[in-house]
Amino acid sequence: MILRRLAPAVQPLLSVAGAFVVAGVVVWACGGSPLEALSALLQGSCGSSTGLLRTLSKATPLLLSGLAVAVALRAGLFNIGAEGQLILGALAAAWAGHAFTGLPAWVHIPICLAAGVVVGAVWAAIPGALRAWRGSHEVIVTIMLNYLAIQLAHFLVNGAMKDPVSMAPATSMVEPSARLWAAADGSNFSAGFGLALLAAVGVAVLLRHTALGFEIRAVGLGADAARVAGVNVGRTMISAMAISGGLAGLAGAIEVLGVHRRYLDAFSPGYGFDSIAVALLGGGNPVGVTLSSLLFGGLSAGATHMEAWTHVPRQIAGIVQGVVIFSAGARYLKGRRR
Amino acid sequence: MQSITKRYPGGVVANDAVSLTVLPGTAHAVVGENGAGKSTLMGVLYGSIRPDSGSIEVSGSPVTLRRPADAIRHGIGLVTQHTTMIPALTALDNVLLGFEPSRLGVLDRRMGRNRVEELSAQAGIEVDWGASADALSVAALQKAEIVKALYRGARVLILDEPTATLAPAEADRLFAVVHGVVASGASVLFITHKLREVLDHSDHVTVLRGGAKAGDRVTAETCADELVSLMLGSDRSVAHSVEATPEASRRSELALQVSSLTVRGRGGRPAVHSADLSVRAGEVLGVAGVDGSGQRELAEAVVGLRSAVSGSVTLCGEDVTARSVASRAAAGLAYVPEDRHREGLILDFDLSENLLLGRHRDASAGGGRFLQRRRVLADAARLLTEGGVVSAGATAPASSLSGGNQQKVVVARALARRPRALVAMQPTRGLDVGASAAVYDAIRARTAAGMGVLLFSLDLDELREVSDRIAVMYNGRIAGVLDRDDAAMDQLGKLMTEGRP
Numbered sequence: 001m002i003l004r005r006l007a008p009a010v011q012p013l014l015s016v017a018g019a020f021v022v023a024g025v026v027v028w029a030c031g032g033s034p035l036e037a038l039s040a041l042l043q044g045s046c047g048s049s050t051g052l053l054r055t056l057s058k059a060t061p062l063l064l065s066g067l068a069v070a071v072a073l074r075a076g077l078f079n080i081g082a083e084g085q086l087i088l089g090a091l092a093a094a095w096a097g098h099a100f101t102g103l104p105a106w107v108h109i110p111i112c113l114a115a116g117v118v119v120g121a122v123w124a125a126i127p128g129a130l131r132a133w134r135g136s137h138e139v140i141v142t143i144m145l146n147y148l149a150i151q152l153a154h155f156l157v158n159g160a161m162k163d164p165v166s167m168a169p170a171t172s173m174v175e176p177s178a179r180l181w182a183a184a185d186g187s188n189f190s191a192g193f194g195l196a197l198l199a200a201v202g203v204a205v206l207l208r209h210t211a212l213g214f215e216i217r218a219v220g221l222g223a224d225a226a227r228v229a230g231v232n233v234g235r236t237m238i239s240a241m242a243i244s245g246g247l248a249g250l251a252g253a254i255e256v257l258g259v260h261r262r263y264l265d266a267f268s269p270g271y272g273f274d275s276i277a278v279a280l281l282g283g284g285n286p287v288g289v290t291l292s293s294l295l296f297g298g299l300s301a302g303a304t305h306m307e308a309w310t311h312v313p314r315q316i317a318g319i320v321q322g323v324v325i326f327s328a329g330a331r332y333l334k335g336r337r338r
Numbered sequence: 339m340q341s342i343t344k345r346y347p348g349g350v351v352a353n354d355a356v357s358l359t360v361l362p363g364t365a366h367a368v369v370g371e372n373g374a375g376k377s378t379l380m381g382v383l384y385g386s387i388r389p390d391s392g393s394i395e396v397s398g399s400p401v402t403l404r405r406p407a408d409a410i411r412h413g414i415g416l417v418t419q420h421t422t423m424i425p426a427l428t429a430l431d432n433v434l435l436g437f438e439p440s441r442l443g444v445l446d447r448r449m450g451r452n453r454v455e456e457l458s459a460q461a462g463i464e465v466d467w468g469a470s471a472d473a474l475s476v477a478a479l480q481k482a483e484i485v486k487a488l489y490r491g492a493r494v495l496i497l498d499e500p501t502a503t504l505a506p507a508e509a510d511r512l513f514a515v516v517h518g519v520v521a522s523g524a525s526v527l528f529i530t531h532k533l534r535e536v537l538d539h540s541d542h543v544t545v546l547r548g549g550a551k552a553g554d555r556v557t558a559e560t561c562a563d564e565l566v567s568l569m570l571g572s573d574r575s576v577a578h579s580v581e582a583t584p585e586a587s588r589r590s591e592l593a594l595q596v597s598s599l600t601v602r603g604r605g606g607r608p609a610v611h612s613a614d615l616s617v618r619a620g621e622v623l624g625v626a627g628v629d630g631s632g633q634r635e636l637a638e639a640v641v642g643l644r645s646a647v648s649g650s651v652t653l654c655g656e657d658v659t660a661r662s663v664a665s666r667a668a669a670g671l672a673y674v675p676e677d678r679h680r681e682g683l684i685l686d687f688d689l690s691e692n693l694l695l696g697r698h699r700d701a702s703a704g705g706g707r708f709l710q711r712r713r714v715l716a717d718a719a720r721l722l723t724e725g726g727v728v729s730a731g732a733t734a735p736a737s738s739l740s741g742g743n744q745q746k747v748v749v750a751r752a753l754a755r756r757p758r759a760l761v762a763m764q765p766t767r768g769l770d771v772g773a774s775a776a777v778y779d780a781i782r783a784r785t786a787a788g789m790g791v792l793l794f795s796l797d798l799d800e801l802r803e804v805s806d807r808i809a810v811m812y813n814g815r816i817a818g819v820l821d822r823d824d825a826a827m828d829q830l831g832k833l834m835t836e837g838r839p
Contacts, residue, residue, distance in 0.1 A: 209709050211698045218695055222684035228643060228675050229696030230664030 011331060012281050012288065016295065019323035023316050037312040044305020045298035051305065053189035057259070059297025061086070061271040063196040064251035066278030066289040067203050068244040072124075072138075073284040074207060075240035076220035077131065081142025082248040083272025084149030085123045089116035089249025091153050093256045094263035095161065097174025108177040113195075113253050120249015121242040123149065128241025132234030138241070146272075157265045169265035180258035190258030197290070199247060204286040206243070216240045248272060277321065280328035296321065353378050353389070354550045360494060360542075365516055365526045367536040367557070370546035370569055376529045379546070380496050383527075384416045385409040396494075415487025416496045421479045425472035429479075430454060432471050433486040457488045462518035477508040481515060488519070495519060497528040501535060513539045531569075531628055533562050533835055545569055566831040570798045592655070593619045593790025594640070594671070594759040599649030601632070601639040609635035611814045612649060617759060617790035619654075622781075623819075624805030625794045628834050632814035633794045634676065637761050640792065641673040642666045654758050667696060672757035674748055674765045676794075678741075682748040685737040689729055690718035692736050693751050703754070717754075725750035726776055742773025749780050759790045766800065778804055798830055812837035 024034035045055045065082040072079035093116035100108060127141035154169070163172040182190035207213040215236045218226040227233045251271065256263055278296055282288030303317035353375045360366045370376050381387030383394065385403030394401055396412045403409045406416070423432040430451055439449040454467060463481045471479065480500065487495055497516070501509040516526050516539060530536060536543050537557060545552040545568040552568040594617040603609030610632040617623045627633055638644035640651050642663040650659040658666050667673075675681035683692050694714050697703040704713030718732035727746045729739055736744060745765065752760060760781065766774035782804075785791055795801050801808050802825055809819040810833035817837045820829065829839055 209711070211705060211707055211709060214691070214694070214698050214709060218684055218687070218691075221686045222680070224677075224680045225682060225684045225695065227663070228673065228681045230662070230667045231696070232662070232664070 008283055009288070012283065012292070012328065015281070015324055015327035015331075016320075018327065019320045022323050023319045026319055027312055027316060032310065032312045036310050037306055037316065040306040040309045040312070041299070041302035041317070043302070043309075045302030050185050050187045051301060053183055053185065053187035054301040055294065055298040056193045057188040057190065057297070058300045059293045060190075060193045060196045060258075061251040061255050061268075062275055062278050062296050063193075063290055063293035064199055064254065065248045065272050065275035066282060066293050067196075067199055067286060068120075068124075068247035068251070069275050069279035070282065070284045070286070070289050071203060071207075071216070071247065072240055072244040073279055074220045075216045075237055076223060077128070077237060077240060077244075078139050079124065079127075079142055079241065079244045079248075080139055080276065081124060081127060081145050081149075081272070082244070082251075082275050083268065083270065084142070084146035085120040085245040085248035086252035086255075086272045087153050087268060088123050088149050088252070089120035089245075090252030090256045090267070091156065091161070091171075091263050092116050092119035092249070093253030094171045094174060097178035097257060097262075098172045100178075101175055103175075103177055105177045105179075108175065109180065109257065112174070112178050112257055113250060116249040116253025116256075117246040118249070120252065121246035124245020124248070125238055125242040128238040131241075132237045153263070154265055157263060161263075163262070171263040173262045174257060178257055179261060180254065182258055188259045190254070192254035192258035195250070195254060199250065200286045200290050203247070207286070212236075212239060248275075251275075274321070277325040277328060280332050281324055295324075353382070354548075355392070356546065356549075356551045358544055358551075360525045360527055362493070362525055363520055363523050364541040365520050365528065365539055367540035367543040368527065368529045368546065369531055369533070369536055369543060369565065370552075374546040374569075375549040376546055377498065378549075380416070380498060380527075380529060383409070384414060384496060410490050410492070413491055413493035414496065415490060415492025415494070416498065417480065417483045417487060417500065418498050419500075421471070421476075421483060423471040423479055423482065426470060428468055428470050429465055429474060429482045430467040433467075433482060433489050437490055454485060454489055458485050460518065460522045461485070461488065461515050463515055477512065480512065484515060484519070488524070492524065494525045494527060497526060499529050499531075501530065501532065509535070533565055536565065537562060562835065563828060563831070566835070567827065570827065570831065591619050592652070593617050593621070593788070594654075594761075594792060595652040596636075596640060597650045597652070599636070599639060599651065600647040601635045601644055602647055603632070603635045608647075609814050610639065613811075613814075613816050615792070615809055615816060615819075617792050619758070619788045619790050620785050621806045622785060622791040622793055622804055624801035624808040625792065625811060626796075626798055626801050626808055626830055626834060627811030629796055631811040631834075633811055634763070635814075636811070637673075637676075637763050637792070637794055640761050641671060664696070664699075667755070667757075670755070670758035672752040672755065672760045674752050674760065674762040676763035676767070678744055678748050683736045683744055686735065688733045688735050689722060689727075689739075689747060690714050690732040692747055693718045693721050693732075693754070696751065697754065700755075721750045721754055722747075725780060742769045742776070745769055745773065745777060746780070749777050753780060753784050756784070756787075757789060759792070760784070761792045761794075763794045764796060765793070766795075766797075774800075798827065802827075810834055 027034045027037050044051050046052050065086055068082045069079050093112040096112040096115040100111060123145065127138045127145060130136040130141050131138045157171060158169045161171050163170055180191045207217060215226065215231050218231055219233050219236045223233050255267065260267055274296060278292045279289055281292040299317045299320055303314035306312055307314040356375065356379055368376050368379065378387055382389045385406045385408045394403060401412050433454055434450045439446045451467065458465065461484065463485055465478050465482050474482065484495065500512055519526055540557045543555050543557050543560065545565060547569060596613055596615040598612040598614060599610060600608065600612050601610040613636055615623065625633060635644060639646045642661060646659060650657055652658065653666065653669055653671050656669065658669060679685060684695065694703060694705060698705040698709065703717050704710040715732050722729060722732060725746045727743050727750065729743060736747065739747065749765065765777050769777065781791060793805060802822060805822055807819055807821055808825045808830065810817045810830060812834060817833045818839060833839055
């Protein structure tokens with residue numbers, strides 16, 4: 001029984017292990033020491049309290065946007081647009097963070113988070129609706145909406161929404177009442193990680209214990225059977241995309257309120273794209289997504305440390321990531337063909 | 339082909355020791371109802387399905403066909419119902435694709451074109467070879483497919499229901515081509531369930547029924563009546579005797595009424611023309627008809643999966659025409675779809691989830707905004723026991739069940755809400771005798787309580803056993819409604835194939 005419950009974790013663990021082996025071979029072939037590199041990587045990501053917090057802070061946006069991709073995936077939809085939803089969510093949160101003043105934190109923070117969620121949800125509901133009503137493939141539409149979101153944010157933050165006193169393309173700083181609690185040790189760890197964990201629990205409850213989650217899974221695994229049984233497939237797809245976009249928007253809002261304290265142009269190093277790998281490696285389920293976001297967060301946090309201490313370039317971590325994405329993607333496609 | 343046998347996992351025998359001989363220069367028809375094993379047999383011949391036993395000989399020498407390429411090499415060509423042409427390429431390029439004539443590695447289109455035109459002239463085919471495939475009509479594409487098979491050296495051409503998507507005039511022209519091909523010395527093997535085509539255009543005919551060969555005839559020596567009885571097996575002993583509803587439990591009130599319902603099918607073509615049907619409470623109204631006569635569209639329009647162009651659907655006196663699937667189901671209309679793997683079940687869901695599907699907003703089933711897992715499981719366990727489903731429990735995946743047990747799950751779910759009317763599409767298709775009887779027992783238990791049933795089936799024996807009355811569909815119309823006792827086999831057959839008694 002226990003073995004059967006663990007069975008789905010076997011392949012992802014193997015692909016992660018394989019990825020480390022491949023990266024180790026590359027390090028060795030370039031004349032470095034794989035073991036030294038690995039120990040530096042581990043030291044940097046979980047060898048100290050600052051390292052550990054840095055891992056958690058890097059994992060936060062990956063966890064949230066990974067959940068976003070996972071929810072859509074469970075409905076049979078591939079949301080490639082988490083990046084765009086995250087960016088617009090961040091922008092909305094930054095705006096709400098400085099536009100409202102004189103509010104207590106317990107009112108202001110929820111307003112900002114809600115702004116991010118709503119904007120992300122609306123942005124993702126567009127491809128959902130186009131898919132449901134017009135049959136336009138969500139992959140194409142979300143990719144195009146990413147460009148729109150990135151350029152729109154770039155335009156706004158260099159113009160109408162730009163902080164007049166700053167040189168950088170960024171909005172004004174958010175009010176202190178809109179800032180999430182953050183550690184002062186330079187790890188960028190904030191209360192946002194707790195919110196992300198709560199979101200993971202929420203997604204787990206949604207998928208397992210609610211009628212909407214049941215419909216989402218039914219549409220993802222058997223849209224025809226769901227339709228015949230009376231499920232409104234189109235509406236379910238739109239709901240799934242909106243929830244997905246809301247989570248990605250929340251990721252952006254938390255980055256603004258917890259880390260940058262404002263919207264900074266091009267602040268995202270591609271969280272929305274990495275989140276696709278996080279979701280696939282996590283098998284689309286909240287526990288798996290949480291674990292894989294910690295892995296990716298740890299890789300990202302440890303890579304800098306590794307580079308500084310062993311002269312092994314940080315891009316080696318990218319190789320690990322790449323191999324994991326490759327095998328997780330292959331597994332996903334294989335599952336779909338069946 | 340000698341003694342071809344193909345068993346599918348789950349024990350369904352698609353072909354049971356079927357032998358078939360096609361003589362050179364003849365047109366050979368293969369007829370049979372849906373599920374008779376025609377497509378499997380053709381798949382074996384084309385190398386896309388591997389038989390469990392049996393052998394194939396081409397021109398007297400035994401061959402092994404592991405994949406379609408082997409079949410092509412041995413001169414067997416297949417023209418499927420759906421085109422395999424690449425839309426953006428010209429018809430000519432599509433024909434040449436994969437077997438391009440070349441000189442020193444350079445594509446020689448002119449050489450290819452000459453060969454293609456020569457072949458099409460022989461068969462009497464005219465196609466605009468320069469046009470891109472997406473600009474061609476279905477009929478033209480089909481002719482191009484035939485030339486493609488000939489170009490690849492086919493001596494035996496398999497046509498899978500070639501006229502299924504053609505207008506009558508186009509079908510006539512297609513058969514002119516068939517005659518042309520035959521005249522050139524090649525053989526044509528075509529699958530159909532239209533008897534008219536068999537009688538008019540074939541030299542020999544093989545009838546399949548239930549996976550086995552029901553008979554071989556020289557076309558000139560047979561007639562429609564004989565073929566019908568071979569196809570439908572009127573001589574078959576009654577396998578499972580199911581009584582029709584006793585008169586006493588039939589009631590006068592209507593469970594389901596369909597009034598002048600017109601429905602469009604795929605591609606917007608009218609599929610059902612002003613159909614009128616009424617099912618009384620406690621009654622089973624069977625619907626017979628050759629496959630593709632509009633049964634599917636009618637059933638889907640009744641349950642709300644397809645919108646009607648005009649007409650109405652009334653459930654126990656309540657007009658539900660404008661309502662959604664879910665709302666009709668809540669009002670007491672249940673549906674057992676035709677394809678239990680795709681439409682009936684979600685194979686990766688467990689049984690409790692499959693039984694919950696559609697009732698997941700019902701508190702009584704453990705549904706609601708938040709699901710009550712314990713209640714869902716208890717409800718599922720009860721339904722599985724009542725439905726006689728053999729399984730490893732409510733959390734076993736649906737894919738782990740045999741076909742018969744899967745169907746029992748679909749039926750159990752449909753009946754779980756105690757519906758007032760049931761629409762069932764071939765509920766016993768592919769099931770063995772025991773499972774079929776169990777399905778009908780479950781349905782009958784509800785009809786005794788007043789549920790009306792609209793039962794679609796291609797199996798006339800079955801319809802005559804379980805229906806109180808039988809309606810016959812022909813070409814999208816209700817050609818007639820007969821009482822069970824008046825419904826003689828030849829009369830049904832005539833209504834089905836000609837649309838009049």
